Amino acid sequence: MTAATTEILPTGPAPDDGDRPFWEGLREDRLLLPQCGACGQRRALGRAMCPGCWSFRTEWSPVTPAGTVHTWVRSARAFMSELDVPVPYVTVLVQLDDVPVRLLGILLGEDPRPAIGDRVTGVIQQPVNAEWPVLRWRFAGEGER
Amino acid sequence: MSLRGTTAIVGVADIHHPRGKAPVGERELVLQAILEACADAGISPRDIDGFTSYAGGDNSGPVLAADLGVRELRWSSMVWGGGGGGAAAAIGAAAAAVATGQAECVVAFRGMSQRETGRLGYAKYYFDNNYLPHGVATPAHVCALRTQRMLEHDGVPRSAMRNLVLAAYQHAQNNPGAAGYGKPLDEAGYDASPFIVEPFHLFDCSRENDGAVALIVVSAERARALGRPAAYVLGAAQGAPGGYSAQNENDEPYTSAGFADSSSGTGVASRLWAQARVKPAEVDVVQVYENFSGPAVASLIDHGLCPPGPAAAEVMTLENLTAPGGSLPVNTSGGNIADSFVNGMGLAVEAVRQIRGTSTNQVDRADTSLFIGGPMAPLVSSVLLGSEQTL
Structure with missing residues (x-):
C-alpha cells in the first residue's frame, strides 16, 4: 500500500469554527492553542468554555x-x-x-x-x-x- | 432507596449470525429476540411496557410497541453516550424503571445488522479532525493508545491480555454456537497473528455479528411468581470521571477503562460494589466486554478484580481465568472475541446463564455474576446479578 491517493484528507476547523485559530495558526507555521481568557487555564481543543471558571472568553497563544x-x-x-x-x-x-x-x-x-x-x-x-x-x-x- | 434485589432478569435471547449474513433486517432481528425472551420468561409479548437500549438505533420503544401490539407503553429510554459502554446501563435503566414503579416489564435490547449500519470496527464517523488527520480512525486506535501506555508505562504484562483471549477461546470449544468453536487457539497462534493496530494483534480484537439480544426485567415479586430461575439485579452503575475519554486524549486517568475512582469522584465500580453490598473477591464469574483485550484487562483492574501494573500477571493466568475451576473465570461463552458480538449484549445473557446454571462453561456455583459493559468509552457501566440466595 503506497501513500498515493487522490482522496481528500479530512482537516480544518470543526463545524462550529471553535478551533479555527488553531488551523489558521498552522497555516502561519505556528502552533496556537486555547487558554481561558478569564483565568488562564489551558484546555484541550474542542471546548468552547473553560471547565475551571466557566468563562467563554478564549485566547489563543503560541506554544512550542x-x-x-x-x-x-x-x-x-x-x-x-x-x-x-x-x-x-x-x-x-x-x-x-x-x-x-x-x-x-x-x-x-x-x-x-x-x-x-x-x-x-x-x-x-x-x-x-x-x-x-x-x-x-x-x-x-x-x-x- | 436501593436497587438491590428489587428487580430480576427473567427471560433472555441471544440471536446471532455471521456479520452481513442475517436473513432479515435489524428490526425483525430485534423482534425475534424479544419474542424469544418472552417465551423464555413465560410472559406474553403484550405484557411488555418498556424498552431500553444503547449506542443508538432507530428501533425505538414506540416503534417496537406498535409491532408487538403492547397494551401500554410506559418507558422508552436510550442510554446517552458511550456506545457499547452503555450496555449494562441499558439493563440498569430497565431495572430503575421497574424498581420505581414507572413500568412493570421492560426489555433491554440491542440489534445490529451490517447491511443497515455498517461495520462498528470502522466507525470513522465518530472521529473528528482532531483524530482523522493523524490516521486515528477506529475504536481500535483510541483503545490501542490507552492500552500501549497501560503495558509500557504501568507495566501490565502482555500475558494478561493474551490469557484473557486464550481463556475465551478455551471456553468457546465447549460452546457449539461460538464462532471460535472447533478453532482452538494457543499462545503461539496468538503471538503469530498479525498486528492490526499495535499493540493489538488480530486475536485481541472483538468479532462483529449481525443479531439481536434481549433481556426482560420485571420486579422481584413477579420473578418469583413466574417460578423460573431468575437473575436478580444486585447493583447497576453507569458514568465516568468527569471528562474521561472526552477531551481529545487529555483526560487524566488515561489507562483506566473508565470504571475506577478518580480525584473527581467515586467511580462506577465503587458505586456498584457499595450498592450490591458485595466485594470484588466475592464475585463468582465475570463477563467483561472486550472490544479489545487490553481495555478488558483495564476493566478488571478498575473493578478491583485484578491488581494494576506488573502484579496483574499473578491473577491473569490462563488457569485462573478458565471455568469451572479458575478463581476469576471470565467470558465463559467465549465472549466478544471467541463467541459473538452484538455490541456486547450477548455477555449479559451469559451472565444470566451462569446464575441459572445453564452455561456451556458453568462455574461450580454462581451466586454472583458480573457483567461489565464496554470499556474506554466516555460512559461506561456494569451490572451485578445474583441468585435468590444472595438476597
Whole structure:
C-alpha cells in the first residue's frame, strides 16, 4: 500500500469554527492553542468554555511544538485510504513541554520505533491532498527544525 | 432507596449470525429476540411496557410497541453516550424503571445488522479532525493508545491480555454456537497473528455479528411468581470521571477503562460494589466486554478484580481465568472475541446463564455474576446479578 491517493484528507476547523485559530495558526507555521481568557487555564481543543471558571472568553497563544511521547500506536493496515503516509504508520500522543496539553500526530521517519518518554519535535506539514496543514512529529534532533 | 434485589432478569435471547449474513433486517432481528425472551420468561409479548437500549438505533420503544401490539407503553429510554459502554446501563435503566414503579416489564435490547449500519470496527464517523488527520480512525486506535501506555508505562504484562483471549477461546470449544468453536487457539497462534493496530494483534480484537439480544426485567415479586430461575439485579452503575475519554486524549486517568475512582469522584465500580453490598473477591464469574483485550484487562483492574501494573500477571493466568475451576473465570461463552458480538449484549445473557446454571462453561456455583459493559468509552457501566440466595 503506497501513500498515493487522490482522496481528500479530512482537516480544518470543526463545524462550529471553535478551533479555527488553531488551523489558521498552522497555516502561519505556528502552533496556537486555547487558554481561558478569564483565568488562564489551558484546555484541550474542542471546548468552547473553560471547565475551571466557566468563562467563554478564549485566547489563543503560541506554544512550542516540543514534548514527550505519552503513548503511541502503529497502524498495520490502511484504515484510511485518504491518508498520505504509507502503511504501517505510527501515531504518537505528545505531552507538550510548555502547557499541560497532549496532541496527536503522525511520527515521521523510516519505520520509527518510539518509546514512551521519547523527546519529539513538531513539524507542520501541508499534505498535497488536504485543505489545511497538519501537525506531525519527529524524534528530537532528527531532520529539519 | 436501593436497587438491590428489587428487580430480576427473567427471560433472555441471544440471536446471532455471521456479520452481513442475517436473513432479515435489524428490526425483525430485534423482534425475534424479544419474542424469544418472552417465551423464555413465560410472559406474553403484550405484557411488555418498556424498552431500553444503547449506542443508538432507530428501533425505538414506540416503534417496537406498535409491532408487538403492547397494551401500554410506559418507558422508552436510550442510554446517552458511550456506545457499547452503555450496555449494562441499558439493563440498569430497565431495572430503575421497574424498581420505581414507572413500568412493570421492560426489555433491554440491542440489534445490529451490517447491511443497515455498517461495520462498528470502522466507525470513522465518530472521529473528528482532531483524530482523522493523524490516521486515528477506529475504536481500535483510541483503545490501542490507552492500552500501549497501560503495558509500557504501568507495566501490565502482555500475558494478561493474551490469557484473557486464550481463556475465551478455551471456553468457546465447549460452546457449539461460538464462532471460535472447533478453532482452538494457543499462545503461539496468538503471538503469530498479525498486528492490526499495535499493540493489538488480530486475536485481541472483538468479532462483529449481525443479531439481536434481549433481556426482560420485571420486579422481584413477579420473578418469583413466574417460578423460573431468575437473575436478580444486585447493583447497576453507569458514568465516568468527569471528562474521561472526552477531551481529545487529555483526560487524566488515561489507562483506566473508565470504571475506577478518580480525584473527581467515586467511580462506577465503587458505586456498584457499595450498592450490591458485595466485594470484588466475592464475585463468582465475570463477563467483561472486550472490544479489545487490553481495555478488558483495564476493566478488571478498575473493578478491583485484578491488581494494576506488573502484579496483574499473578491473577491473569490462563488457569485462573478458565471455568469451572479458575478463581476469576471470565467470558465463559467465549465472549466478544471467541463467541459473538452484538455490541456486547450477548455477555449479559451469559451472565444470566451462569446464575441459572445453564452455561456451556458453568462455574461450580454462581451466586454472583458480573457483567461489565464496554470499556474506554466516555460512559461506561456494569451490572451485578445474583441468585435468590444472595438476597
